[in-house]
Amino acid sequence: MHPMKKTGTQNIRQTFLEFFQKKQHTLISSSSLIPANDPSLLFTNAGMNQFKAFFLGTEKSPYPCAVTAQRCVRAGGKHNDLENVGYTARHHTFFEMLGNFSFGIYFKQQAIQWAWELLTSKVWFAIPPERLWITVYHSDTESYTIWNQGIGVPQERIVRIGDNLGSPYASDNFWQMGDTGPCGPCSEIFYDHGSSMAGGPPGSVDADGDRFVEIWNIVFMQFSRLKDGTLQPLPTPCVDTGMGLERIAAVLQGVCSNYDTDLFAALIDAIAAKTQTTDTTQPAVRIIADHLRAAAFLIADGIEPSHEGRGYVLRRIIRRAIRYGQKLSTEPFLYQLVEPLIVIMGEAAQNVAEQKTVIIQQLHTEEQQFTQTLQHCSELLVNQLATLQGNQLSGEAAFKLYDTYGLPLDLTIEICREHNVSVDIDGFEQAMNAQRDRAKQASQFNMGSNLDIQVDSPSEFQGYGCLQLCATVTALWYQGQAVNSISAGEEAIVFLQKTPFYAASGGQVGDQGELIGPHQSLFTVKDTHRYHEAIGHHGYLFQGKLLVGDTLEARVDEKKRQATALNHSATHLLHAALRQQFGEQVRQKGSLVNDRLLRFDFSYPHALSLEQQQQIEQKVNYFIRQNQPIQTTVMPLLQAKSLGALAFFEDKYGEQVRVLTMGDFSTELCGGTHATRTGDIGLFHIITESGIASGVRRIEAVTSELALQQWQQHQQQLIQIGCLVKESNNQKLVTKIQVLLQSQQQLKKQLQQLQENLALQCVNNLINNAIILKDASVIIDFIKDGEVNLLKFMVNELKQRLGSAIILLATVVKGRAHFIAGITHNLTSRITAPDLLNYMTQQLGGKGGGRAELAQAATDNVGRAHNALASVTDWLNTKL
Numbered sequence: 001m002h003p004m005k006k007t008g009t010q011n012i013r014q015t016f017l018e019f020f021q022k023k024q025h026t027l028i029s030s031s032s033l034i035p036a037n038d039p040s041l042l043f044t045n046a047g048m049n050q051f052k053a054f055f056l057g058t059e060k061s062p063y064p065c066a067v068t069a070q071r072c073v074r075a076g077g078k079h080n081d082l083e084n085v086g087y088t089a090r091h092h093t094f095f096e097m098l099g100n101f102s103f104g105i106y107f108k109q110q111a112i113q114w115a116w117e118l119l120t121s122k123v124w125f126a127i128p129p130e131r132l133w134i135t136v137y138h139s140d141t142e143s144y145t146i147w148n149q150g151i152g153v154p155q156e157r158i159v160r161i162g163d164n165l166g167s168p169y170a171s172d173n174f175w176q177m178g179d180t181g182p183c184g185p186c187s188e189i190f191y192d193h194g195s196s197m198a199g200g201p202p203g204s205v206d207a208d209g210d211r212f213v214e215i216w217n218i219v220f221m222q223f224s225r226l227k228d229g230t231l232q233p234l235p236t237p238c239v240d241t242g243m244g245l246e247r248i249a250a251v252l253q254g255v256c257s258n259y260d261t262d263l264f265a266a267l268i269d270a271i272a273a274k275t276q277t278t279d280t281t282q283p284a285v286r287i288i289a290d291h292l293r294a295a296a297f298l299i300a301d302g303i304e305p306s307h308e309g310r311g312y313v314l315r316r317i318i319r320r321a322i323r324y325g326q327k328l329s330t331e332p333f334l335y336q337l338v339e340p341l342i343v344i345m346g347e348a349a350q351n352v353a354e355q356k357t358v359i360i361q362q363l364h365t366e367e368q369q370f371t372q373t374l375q376h377c378s379e380l381l382v383n384q385l386a387t388l389q390g391n392q393l394s395g396e397a398a399f400k401l402y403d404t405y406g407l408p409l410d411l412t413i414e415i416c417r418e419h420n421v422s423v424d425i426d427g428f429e430q431a432m433n434a435q436r437d438r439a440k441q442a443s444q445f446n447m448g449s450n451l452d453i454q455v456d457s458p459s460e461f462q463g464y465g466c467l468q469l470c471a472t473v474t475a476l477w478y479q480g481q482a483v484n485s486i487s488a489g490e491e492a493i494v495f496l497q498k499t500p501f502y503a504a505s506g507g508q509v510g511d512q513g514e515l516i517g518p519h520q521s522l523f524t525v526k527d528t529h530r531y532h533e534a535i536g537h538h539g540y541l542f543q544g545k546l547l548v549g550d551t552l553e554a555r556v557d558e559k560k561r562q563a564t565a566l567n568h569s570a571t572h573l574l575h576a577a578l579r580q581q582f583g584e585q586v587r588q589k590g591s592l593v594n595d596r597l598l599r600f601d602f603s604y605p606h607a608l609s610l611e612q613q614q615q616i617e618q619k620v621n622y623f624i625r626q627n628q629p630i631q632t633t634v635m636p637l638l639q640a641k642s643l644g645a646l647a648f649f650e651d652k653y654g655e656q657v658r659v660l661t662m663g664d665f666s667t668e669l670c671g672g673t674h675a676t677r678t679g680d681i682g683l684f685h686i687i688t689e690s691g692i693a694s695g696v697r698r699i700e701a702v703t704s705e706l707a708l709q710q711w712q713q714h715q716q717q718l719i720q721i722g723c724l725v726k727e728s729n730n731q732k733l734v735t736k737i738q739v740l741l742q743s744q745q746q747l748k749k750q751l752q753q754l755q756e757n758l759a760l761q762c763v764n765n766l767i768n769n770a771i772i773l774k775d776a777s778v779i780i781d782f783i784k785d786g787e788v789n790l791l792k793f794m795v796n797e798l799k800q801r802l803g804s805a806i807i808l809l810a811t812v813v814k815g816r817a818h819f820i821a822g823i824t825h826n827l828t829s830r831i832t833a834p835d836l837l838n839y840m841t842q843q844l845g846g847k848g849g850g851r852a853e854l855a856q857a858a859t860d861n862v863g864r865a866h867n868a869l870a871s872v873t874d875w876l877n878t879k880l
């Protein structure tokens, strides 16, 4: 019995963090499940993600080493455990990873020694050493020797693992974050759960069983993998370790499965109680427990179920849970488990608790919708099977059900099986792969080429207070390469040691302006971007020459900056107004701020009525009129959070943050540039409100001068409309237009009536001229100035009046000849309307279609239409 044996998961997390804090590691809070500024990653999948730039050396870490308990999701992208969940004792989509990180301070010796101390020391986890196995990368003799000679692990429990995944550096013991980024050899620590569990030691053929479980991975970060696959050494070797909290909890609580640990056991009990299930070891229960955690934490971090990207993966997780849920209960119940989850996970679920209402609402909606989908799909499939030729459903059909309605393949197979029909699974896979390829091509998760730009000298941003300063050129980039000089006519990126130019961030676009140098050089800045610590001015050297080391005068375009700042401040006010109006469920989903407009995307389930939009406008304008000072304060992140500052989930925040307040109505974390007082904004006006995805609305608005211009334009348009309808009083305009529209409707009706009367007269004439062929009256005629609908009306009228008739009317509209053919029912066994029109189009070209009794066709061959009409009577003689 070791001292931690009875310890709960909450304590284990705490103990880990304390151990490394005692070893001088800085405690850093978990980052969001949405990786900050990293398009190469779908979800945060490891503790090291938030430190990527420190490993690569593109940013300097403010602390030498760190310790975290990081929430992670592995359900898509490089590390994906989704399909394993429920069927092994140790895989999860959502889990917490405990990790210690060294940014160049310590390496193999120290990392291994501390890991061993924490795991085996009697005062810490006290795991019997003989239960632990070690793996090292096959060529990493240094680690092998540390484990064997330094720590004393016997040779028979140290396994060297080579490139067992099929190519160089593709190994269980060579860890990499994604297709690109930091990577290196690793050493893993395994725990032997004993012979009651199936499975062999690492490296053996049955290593995949649950007996030997990897509990801790120590990665020696030494390289950066580039897009072309090459490994570039990192500036300093670093350490990244990761221990799955759920796995170590199983070890310390003396259970063989993560699902038997305290937190999972309590959640599983809650599931069993809700669904009155007694068999709590079945995969369905475990899958629901796991997926509920993933779904709740993903929604808490701002992801919403949708049909693409992260939202799609979230939806798949929820749907998988719902499908297994149906095995336990026919009523939706997932959403009722959010409260128990919050209670069970305590402090670790603080963000889930904060977003409780939203999570419950979204889960409930998904459950209701997907349950209906399942029913609908089952009906569709059963109908399809009723008319199926043969006894196999095509892979394409199965894929359509999956892709369009989300009906999982195994359910399709199950339903088909009940009808003695098989499913072409290979065909399904093919259709799926084809779609995957399409998705890959369209994927947004690609590194932009500009991310390759690396500049060593940092740039100091001085643009909050000033828009003009002198600075030295630290680097020049031309056509993707660092150069020493650029010449007139070249497009390039200029880096300065300090700059007043704001680099695009947090939705605000980069500044524009000019760089004026010696030798009469003039560089026009079109955009500004940040490359880690350096700020790049993108533009065009209009005249002269620029050299690294030159001193330039940097001038921001003041007018554009000022207009952008007003729009940015108005965005904060809009955010505040929306939350005041609709409550906390409003969350920022994206924003764009430039000198012309502001665009704000936010979560809200319904379109905003005009009245609601106007209420929002009124609120924002009220805030503006309060003319409160706009103030910024730099403070620790925790303090900002305790002030209730709103943060945008996709931004990455350091430990010190900039908090922007406007009176008592808005407090947000923001690095952008702003007005001085709210009154500067002058006027705020919404120009559009629309939906951009399920549950996400977009507002576009203008401020200040442009808002005034918009208002004046509207005035102008009203006056013009007044002139057109001859009503100078704006108040009476609507009534006037209503009257005009009513009279237009009346005139339309009258016109139609007149046309029909004329048509009826025409019908009388046609009847008088009808010829009789056998038992049918035949009318074939050309109607001058006809109209397709009028012709149809006439054909129907003629059919009714004549009883047994064949009618073919033609007319020319806008240079095309149109034919309408009508044949009464009693004759359609001998000749149909499409037969008659085919006879015409064979001679004239053109296309047609319709029913046996009424069809229509058209052709451009107007010249021969009369001759063709004339030939119909003879042809009919042969048919009747």
Ligand code: SER
Binding pocket: 045, 046, 047, 048, 099, 175, 217, 218, 219, 240, 241, 242, 243
């Ligand atoms: N990054 C490594 C892993 O995820 C160690 O933290 O396994």
